[in-house]
Amino acid sequence: MKPFFQVKTSEEIHNIIKTLPRLTEENIGVKDGLDRVLGKDILSPEDLPHFPRATMDGFAVRAKDTFGASEAVPALLTLAGEIGMGQEARVPIEPGHCFRIATGGMLPPGTDAVAMIEHSQQLDSKTIEIFKPVSPLDHVIQVGEDIKKAQPVLMAGQRLRPQDLGILAGLGIINLPVYCHPKAAIISTGDEIVPVENQPPPGFIRDMNSMTLQALTIQAGAIPEFLGRTKDRFDELKSLCQKGLDQNDMVLISGGSSVGARDYTLEVIHSFSGSEVLAHGISISPGKPTILARIGNKILWGLPGHVVSAMIVFTLFVKPSLKQLEGEKIDRSLLGIQARLNRNIASAQGREDYIRVSLQKGKQGWEAMPILGKSGLISTMVRADGLIRIDQNCEGLEKGEWVEVMLF
Amino acid sequence: MKPFFQVKTSEEIHNIIKTLPRLTEENIGVKDGLDRVLGKDILSPEDLPHFPRATMDGFAVRAKDTFGASEAVPALLTLAGEIGMGQEARVPIEPGHCFRIATGGMLPPGTDAVAMIEHSQQLDSKTIEIFKPVSPLDHVIQVGEDIKKAQPVLMAGQRLRPQDLGILAGLGIINLPVYCHPKAAIISTGDEIVPVENQPPPGFIRDMNSMTLQALTIQAGAIPEFLGRTKDRFDELKSLCQKGLDQNDMVLISGGSSVGARDYTLEVIHSFSGSEVLAHGISISPGKPTILARIGNKILWGLPGHVVSAMIVFTLFVKPSLKQLEGEKIDRSLLGIQARLNRNIASAQGREDYIRVSLQKGKQGWEAMPILGKSGLISTMVRADGLIRIDQNCEGLEKGEWVEVMLF
Numbered sequence: 001m002k003p004f005f006q007v008k009t010s011e012e013i014h015n016i017i018k019t020l021p022r023l024t025e026e027n028i029g030v031k032d033g034l035d036r037v038l039g040k041d042i043l044s045p046e047d048l049p050h051f052p053r054a055t056m057d058g059f060a061v062r063a064k065d066t067f068g069a070s071e072a073v074p075a076l077l078t079l080a081g082e083i084g085m086g087q088e089a090r091v092p093i094e095p096g097h098c099f100r101i102a103t104g105g106m107l108p109p110g111t112d113a114v115a116m117i118e119h120s121q122q123l124d125s126k127t128i129e130i131f132k133p134v135s136p137l138d139h140v141i142q143v144g145e146d147i148k149k150a151q152p153v154l155m156a157g158q159r160l161r162p163q164d165l166g167i168l169a170g171l172g173i174i175n176l177p178v179y180c181h182p183k184a185a186i187i188s189t190g191d192e193i194v195p196v197e198n199q200p201p202p203g204f205i206r207d208m209n210s211m212t213l214q215a216l217t218i219q220a221g222a223i224p225e226f227l228g229r230t231k232d233r234f235d236e237l238k239s240l241c242q243k244g245l246d247q248n249d250m251v252l253i254s255g256g257s258s259v260g261a262r263d264y265t266l267e268v269i270h271s272f273s274g275s276e277v278l279a280h281g282i283s284i285s286p287g288k289p290t291i292l293a294r295i296g297n298k299i300l301w302g303l304p305g306h307v308v309s310a311m312i313v314f315t316l317f318v319k320p321s322l323k324q325l326e327g328e329k330i331d332r333s334l335l336g337i338q339a340r341l342n343r344n345i346a347s348a349q350g351r352e353d354y355i356r357v358s359l360q361k362g363k364q365g366w367e368a369m370p371i372l373g374k375s376g377l378i379s380t381m382v383r384a385d386g387l388i389r390i391d392q393n394c395e396g397l398e399k400g401e402w403v404e405v406m407l408f
Numbered sequence: 409m410k411p412f413f414q415v416k417t418s419e420e421i422h423n424i425i426k427t428l429p430r431l432t433e434e435n436i437g438v439k440d441g442l443d444r445v446l447g448k449d450i451l452s453p454e455d456l457p458h459f460p461r462a463t464m465d466g467f468a469v470r471a472k473d474t475f476g477a478s479e480a481v482p483a484l485l486t487l488a489g490e491i492g493m494g495q496e497a498r499v500p501i502e503p504g505h506c507f508r509i510a511t512g513g514m515l516p517p518g519t520d521a522v523a524m525i526e527h528s529q530q531l532d533s534k535t536i537e538i539f540k541p542v543s544p545l546d547h548v549i550q551v552g553e554d555i556k557k558a559q560p561v562l563m564a565g566q567r568l569r570p571q572d573l574g575i576l577a578g579l580g581i582i583n584l585p586v587y588c589h590p591k592a593a594i595i596s597t598g599d600e601i602v603p604v605e606n607q608p609p610p611g612f613i614r615d616m617n618s619m620t621l622q623a624l625t626i627q628a629g630a631i632p633e634f635l636g637r638t639k640d641r642f643d644e645l646k647s648l649c650q651k652g653l654d655q656n657d658m659v660l661i662s663g664g665s666s667v668g669a670r671d672y673t674l675e676v677i678h679s680f681s682g683s684e685v686l687a688h689g690i691s692i693s694p695g696k697p698t699i700l701a702r703i704g705n706k707i708l709w710g711l712p713g714h715v716v717s718a719m720i721v722f723t724l725f726v727k728p729s730l731k732q733l734e735g736e737k738i739d740r741s742l743l744g745i746q747a748r749l750n751r752n753i754a755s756a757q758g759r760e761d762y763i764r765v766s767l768q769k770g771k772q773g774w775e776a777m778p779i780l781g782k783s784g785l786i787s788t789m790v791r792a793d794g795l796i797r798i799d800q801n802c803e804g805l806e807k808g809e810w811v812e813v814m815l816f
Contacts, residue, residue, distance in 0.1 A: 053784070086600035168619075174604055376463050377549065407743070
């Protein structure tokens with residue numbers, strides 16, 4: 001077997017990924033902004049709110065008029081009127097007066113607090129008893145308290161969540177600069193692969209890898225384009241790669257776990273001018289037979305043929321590379337949940353291992369059960385809830401140890 | 409203030425949610441199956457793989473012909489041919505023979521293992537030296553080892569992940585029964601609300617809640633339909649609710665945190681025949697002023713007007729109710745990550761509290777920093793990474809305690 005001539009650690013691969021250039025930006029409406037990555041920092045164009053608002057139903061007051069109030073000796077205030085919702089409160093308050101106000105209503109000039117309706121009683125049409133003193137700003141949102149004019153709202157590189165769209169909407173920012181979604185071509189190789197619709201004769205199998213990769217690509221925020229299957233022939237693979245590079249930001253070649261297939265992929269990469277193989281082999285298990293190359297300003301991944309290995313390499317490296325192209329600065333998809341290992345796992349020192357686990361709720365929180373099985377068996381991924389990592393300097397993990405599980 | 413006359417605990421609300429009936433099913437193509445919820449159990453129609461496959465490049469052998477082989481005394485085997493990829497291997501092996509085979513190739517009848525190419529050497533065109541013995545089944549995936557005919561593949565109620573689509577594709581299951589996506593109408597109420605595009609005069613604010621709720625609905629796997637804004641008037645709200653109920657599985661009424669607005673919502677609910685208020689108030693903070701009702705076979709939520717409260721109620725209850733309608737049996741979106749609290753938090757006993765937190769990487773893993781702030785301030789949700797829960801029997805949490813953070 002030809003050796004892997006340029007094996008990189010996962011850290012080195014991540015460092016390469018960090019150098020990939022971001023895609024261009026486009027403008028979209030805020031209502032289409034969910035899960036898009038912001039292209040520019042956004043500063044607030046105005047104060048939010050732009051008027052002082054009540055946060056409780058009750059009476060807008062001058063706080064000092066309630067000082068010393070109690071059940072026994074309530075403050076007696078003159079009801080000067082009612083502030084309707086969506087009404088500008090223009091009339092300043094006079095000492096000893098109050099205005100009826102509902103949650104969200106505008107505080108009249110001179111008022112600085114809201115006395116809750118629960119702590120009040122109407123004596124007659126003009127007189128309100130307040131039983132509990134309020135401090136200035138009690139039950140009030142001040143002008144700019146949510147966000148001040150010119151203050152940063154959101155930063156470039158943030159993937160937009162519902163609340164992010166909410167604050168943008170609240171500020172009237174209805175057009176957003178976002179990075180374009182990366183486009184990834186997917187090519188299946190292998191003389192033994194038939195389309196999913198076909199009944200494979202002996203020796204042939206259906207193309208499950210490209211189905212899996214398309215879905216993973218969508219989950220990573222990118223747009224997959226499945227270019228089809230090719231036999232292990234140089235010309236066919238080269239022509240599909242050319243098409244993939246022309247129309248996409250990235251090409252994913254799936255299959256080709258045999259030495260011959262890997263060799264074709266390398267040959268095809270080298271045949272493009274301006275191509276550079278950045279990694280040929282990653283020192284992880286499973287997933288070692290991976291190729292990372294740059295062709296012009298496009299990225300090409302040659303993924304392992306075994307479906308489990310391909311999924312793990314996608315999760316650890318391809319997804320972050322797509323997120324890098326899309327300009328995302330904080331990727332929280334690799335945040336893990338804590339679980340206790342329910343058996344020992346051995347690991348060879350000097351190799352970073354990724355172990356499939358399923359989770360079950362135990363007495364002391366989550367328990368992670370390793371799923372051992374060949375990396376050609378997709379059923380092991382179907383049974384798995386996530387992955388745990390064993391460092392290359394570690395000889396294994398013991399039953400009962402806490403581990404971090406990256407969820408699929 | 410009119411009291412909440414039917415306050416329920418969060419556990420009671422979850423028990424109500426579990427009784428909601430599932431939506432009907434539809435059939436879709438497997439390539440459109442990502443994040444859909446399977447409507448029926450799937451049994452495997454065939455063995456996967458349906459022929460024995462090599463998992464390494466090397467030589468298909470009878471394992472016993474290699475027993476005792478070593479570097480010093482290799483096993484000498486006669487090369488009987490090569491199994492190409494995508495080729496049916498029909499010729500049975502003879503004792504002392506071997507076939508060249510690549511990863512994924514079909515093992516010929518009579519062979520039971522693959523000797524790795526790394527442990528072999530070709531002596532001449534007909535003779536292969538094997539330096540290391542193999543055991544039966546070494547480097548082989550057997551017929552049905554991934555999944556056996558008639559074995560359960562996936563169960564009704566599972567939300568389909570990339571690997572789930574992969575195994576379905578591998579088995580040739582190209583049409584899937586899935587539950588329909590729930591449709592949720594969103595109605596904004598409030599005299600003070602203006603459309604996002606408008607410049608609000610004093611006393612008015614832009615409609616940030618409905619933007620947030622639409623995005624949350626999409627994240628929950630459902631289809632939002634924004635029906636527009638209505639003033640706090642019975643007729644308008646009733647007519648929008650009628651439209652929402654006619655065309656959707658659920659109606660979400662946003663806004664109406666004032667007593668008056670809540671009263672309108674209740675009046676409208678009661679005005680529908682066959683309506684039942686299931687909860688009026690939930691004993692959590694924030695989020696208490698929530699209404700849950702059933703109108704015929706449709707669900708109506710009256711959400712708190714404060715945007716933070718509305719988001720928390722959506723996350724804790726509305727999302728699970730949408731997932732219940734869609735038939736999802738395991739909701740992993742509420743799985744939390746472990747973090748250490750970086751300050752004390754007090755909590756009133758008898759009330760279930762939800763605290764916004766931001767996360768930062770500390771020396772001992774994640775640290776959760778509580779974000780305190782009024783529930784009308786959406787910026788607190790923008791700064792937050794997730795929520796932690798304080799049980800109603802708990803008077804607070806201490807700095808340094810481990811907490812589980814539900815990520816937004």
